[in-house]
Amino acid sequence: MSAESATRGGEYIALVDVNNFYVSCERVFDPALRHRPVVVLSNNDGCVVARSQEAKDLGITTGVPYFKVRDLQQSHGLVVRSSNYELYGDMSARVMEVLGRFGTWQEVYSIDESFLGLTGSPVQVQRSAAGIRAAIHQAVGVPVCVGVSSTKTLAKFANHVAKKNPNLAGVCVEELMEPSVLARIKSLVPVTDVWGVGSKTGSKLAGMGIQSIAELTAADPQAIRKRFSVVLQRTVLELNGTRCIGPVEERSDKGQVMFTRSFSHPVRSREQMREVMSYYAQKAASRLASEGRYASLMTVTAGTSRFASGQQSFPSAQIRLPRATRDPILLTSLAVKAMDGLMEPGNDYVRGGVILSGLSDEPDAEELELGLGHTEGERPASAGNTGGERISHMVQQVTQRFGSRAIGLGRTGIAQEPDWSMKREFISQRYTTDWEELPAVRA
């Protein structure tokens, strides 16, 4: 999509998102979960990231740690699931494919949301929106809401209205709303419900007497830019119907590759931390190989719990790599060595990992020379290559073909998960992405 198409007048912007996406995905394959309170947990079964309406009605808030809602399983029949990103990713692709058929353009915004361009009269657009809901229900089996307006920020708001008002049947076309009703809603909805206004900005705005969407809409954009930034100024303009948030470029070349995770058990010893760094450095190297990219900067991090009373420690270091590389041996040894010098054995580290940045599509000359830049294995035999370089090359090729679990250096090469690896106690099957785990149907 070009920048022009997003700013040209005469067409509407729809924001379509799946209600309680992760929970809805789980329900498609386990109908027994319908009409029951269900939550999906974050990585490591840490806290609640998705809730069914019934779970919301129990007062469960998003972000609440699992241990605080555990008892509700017994007392209120709460169902708990670990997050299953393979399943959600696949379901997302199906939803987005269907949505794409309806828009004059489509911009996938997140795993469960997409902006769409819709044309026609307001009534026709409302009909399209209802058609979208029906099509997604039929093809994928999850419920969506559709908000339609003239800008992205207003489409987000309309979507919010559609969700909060059951009588709208999941569709809100702002232009078809009764103006007095709309004005009332805008005067009641807090400014922090606006897309792009978080809690910090919200409390600063409150100090200026701006608390509702209506009040932010009426604010002076120039003054807002001065007190805040161009970001919030754009929000004000968008609330007034001026399109100024352009398309987010579809980028396969994201700026960084990150593998940081919480551990199921605290890591205390150098030995275990070496295993962590080695494991994630190799994961990151393998990701680069699959994307055909190279890194020039590596960051290693670890951290103790912010909630624990013990000694706090957040070791972190940036390592400028000697060349643009994705060599797993080099990355692993640098990551292990850097963290070795930073961590204090005896502390309870609860998370850690590796971030690669400064990414490019081209290896440095030296990398090419070593044969590490090749993806198809047509590396010329070079007398100067050491055993280590040959191993690097071989590891890259195997992970490219068979995935990062197929081979590894040191303890990572052992198929068994390390004992600090992430908890996923309540995981559902990979119903759509693994032949072994397809759902069985009996008639």
Added chain:
DNA sequence: TCTGGGGTCCTAGGACCC
């Protein structure tokens, strides 16, 4: 006992250059 992870965008400030 037990509290996520992976991103984006913007701004301010420092280093460096001419």
Added chain:
DNA sequence: TCTGGGGTCCTAGGACCC
């Protein structure tokens, strides 16, 4: 001896989002 200022690039940190 006179000791400016604008532009660019990079990075760290803040804020936000899902």
